[in-house]
Amino acid sequence: MTKHTELGLSEEEVLDMYRIMLTARRVDERMWLLNRAGKIPFVVSCQGQEVQQVAASFALNREKDYTAPYYRDVGVVLALGMSIKELMLQAFAKAEDPNSGGRQMPGHFGSRKLRMLTGSSPVTTQVPHAVGVGLACQMNNDDAIAFVTLGEGSSNQGDFHEGANFAAVHKLPVIIMVENNQYAISVALNEQVACEKISDRAIGYGMHGETVDGNDPFAVYRSVKQAADRAREGSGPTLIEAVSYRLTPHSSDDDDRTYRSEEEVKQAKEKDGLISFREYLIAHNILTEENEKEMEQTIKSLIDEATDYADAAPYASPDTLFDGVYQ
Amino acid sequence: MPVVSYIEAIKTAMEEEMERDERVFVLGEDVGKRGGVFRATEGLYERFGAKRVIDTPLAESAIAGVGIGAAMYGMIPIAEMQFADFILPAVNQIISEAAKIRYRSNNDWTCPITIRAPYGGGVHGALYHSQSIEAIFANQPGLKIVMPSSPRDAKGLLKAAIRDPDPVLYFEHKKAYRLLKEEIDNNEEVIEIGKANLIQEGTDITVITYGLCVHYAKEAAKELAEEQGIEVNLLDLRTIYPLDQEAIINAVNKTGKVLLITEDNKEGSIISEVSAIIGEHCLFELDAPIKRLAGPNVPAMPYAPTLEKAFMVNQDKIKQAMLELALF
Structure with a gap:
């Protein structure tokens, strides 16, 4: 039995997962080019985390569950149904951007239609929000669950603790996934936490916790699927730590050569989950030379189209500055 | 009832x-x-x-x-x-x-x-x-x-x-x-947010405040009316953000003398913003400087009754401030 059939995933599903991961990577790469060309002011990257983001999203019920993604979650938002065009509209800060109409920086996702909570820049405030959604689901006998992500540095925030504790006390249908990419801007993991694993913190809350290899889509999918099942059957929240590596600087304004070696980054790139997943799909004859070429071409043309569209789209009129302060 | x-x-x-x-x-x-x-x-x-x-x-x-x-x-x-x-x-x-x-x-x-x-x-x-x-x-x-x-x-x-x-x-x-x-006669009353409430009309001085200080101001105004015949125009802000600018301006213009009261520390308080609104809109209607009565600029209210009393805005302090303004 193959890894994907063991998890009940069809060939189409795993190929779709790969397509979305690859899309996230290619969109991100394009945004760096646009930034360096002076077309967009800012990029904050998903590179190195696409595998865990997409695999986790596929383990949710994408028709009814709620998400509170953090700023690197291009893979999550694509998997939930945000389009490349919408991401480009956000990057270009155009009026049509569904996340904020160009009010927020890139990476600040939100879509009521996709049940994706609007996010802010102060990190980890989304954890109590997801817990509040979980509470509302429980109160309304809604079998939806709330899935929230954050970085490992953010797991030091008070809101992480307050939210996780609340969710555990009330046995709420919440999955908290920490995307441990080893760095909080320049500060490495061992200067952020003294515990061996971020998931060890689950013990203190009385909830289930586990650490998975974020580069392994099957491990992440299994972990989130089991957490979702537990949440739906009333067994409460789960803390998942997905471990990967941030392959780019923190953002387009960062220079990671000031705090980590190029050798370290090079080694991490060799372990990139996108490479091993591709190899898996080729080995199982799911990804062929032919459909891979077609996939890359389709993604490229969608990105080209989205870039042109977003570049040409209008900004919000200054007249709208006062809209949406109150109803 | x-x-x-x-x-x-x-x-x-x-x-x-x-x-x-x-x-x-x-x-x-x-x-x-x-x-x-x-x-x-x-x-x-x-x-x-x-x-x-x-x-x-x-x-x-x-x-x-x-x-x-x-x-x-x-x-x-x-x-x-x-x-x-x-x-x-x-x-x-x-x-x-x-x-x-x-x-x-x-x-x-x-x-x-x-x-x-x-x-x-x-x-x-x-x-x-x-x-x-x-x-x-x-x-x-x-x-x-x-x-x-x-x-x-x-x-x-x-x-x-x-x-x-x-x-x-x-x-x-x-x-x-x-x-x-x-x-309370109307059980279903919903009071509109964003609107101040003119508690009582008067022609001598205007007092603008909110919260418990409204009660103290009402009591002080009653005494002043009885003892000195001073008529107080008393505005309760009710909503302190966003402020009801129109009501503030109208209340000030009616008497030309205004006392602003808060229990909070004076600096950067709600009444600071109210006085800025008055300064912007009512300058030529004023017959006296804006007067403010507030908590003193110490970090917070101490426990000992002597110190608590010294900090707290109360009816007597308000009455005194009203009288000073009326006599200006």
Whole structure:
């Protein structure tokens, strides 16, 4: 039995997962080019985390569950149904951007239609929000669950603790996934936490916790699927730590050569989950030379189209500055 | 007509709104079985159950943040901060999140939460159970802040806050809980947020204040009218953010002399903004400098009764300030 059939995933599903991961990577790469060309002011990257983001999203019920993604979650938002065009509209800060109409920086996702909570820049405030959604689901006998992500540095925030504790006390249908990419801007993991694993913190809350290899889509999918099942059957929240590596600087304004070696980054790139997943799909004859070429071409043309569209789209009129302060 | 205390009015407003709309629920510390440390939620747990009157862990940012999440889902939470002094850990959730959710999502998401917090001194509460902290929130577009001065307002403003589609901070004065009682004739009254209330008309001086100070000012004005024949035009702000500019300007222009009162420290307080509005709009109508009466600029109200009394704005201090202004 193959890894994907063991998890009940069809060939189409795993190929779709790969397509979305690859899309996230290619969109991100394009945004760096646009930034360096002076077309967009800012990029904050998903590179190195696409595998865990997409695999986790596929383990949710994408028709009814709620998400509170953090700023690197291009893979999550694509998997939930945000389009490349919408991401480009956000990057270009155009009026049509569904996340904020160009009010927020890139990476600040939100879509009521996709049940994706609007996010802010102060990190980890989304954890109590997801817990509040979980509470509302429980109160309304809604079998939806709330899935929230954050970085490992953010797991030091008070809101992480307050939210996780609340969710555990009330046995709420919440999955908290920490995307441990080893760095909080320049500060490495061992200067952020003294515990061996971020998931060890689950013990203190009385909830289930586990650490998975974020580069392994099957491990992440299994972990989130089991957490979702537990949440739906009333067994409460789960803390998942997905471990990967941030392959780019923190953002387009960062220079990671000031705090980590190029050798370290090079080694991490060799372990990139996108490479091993591709190899898996080729080995199982799911990804062929032919459909891979077609996939890359389709993604490229969608990105080209989205870039042109977003570049040409209008900004919000200054007249709208006062809209949406109150109803 | 039943005589209702300020705290009973608050409880009744919540009870009626919970009865009216199933989405309304209460969360906070000790709000359940205990019925709140001040008894503001007394009986709600028995009536609506543990699912709608939720005892939370002792963590204010979660009380606000979980409420905000539930509000985004479509619920109507009433989050209780046990004391306004303890709201500070939740400031990030209130200012960075609740206040900006509608704006940052370009009207896609909304946050109809009410956050109740007992404020104010004169109750032997010392530094951390006496503060007026409304000014911290009173320059945050996206938020509304109401501070009722009577049982009738307490009820009508709380109902309005709960029904409001945007986040509302509701500061209730602890000393008013059992001090203020009145007959409430219209049970269903909802008092519009954003409108000040002219408590009494007068031609000699204008007094603008809010919260418990309205009560003190009313009493002081009664004495001055009887003893000196001074007629006070008294405006209750009711909503302290955003301010009712028109009502402020009209009230000032009527007498040309204005006294502004807050229990908070004077610097950077609500009345500082009121005086700026007056300075911008009423300069040529003024017959005396703007007069302000406020708490002194010390960090907070001390415990010892002598020091507490020296800090607290009261009827005598207000009467004295009114008289000085009238005689100017």
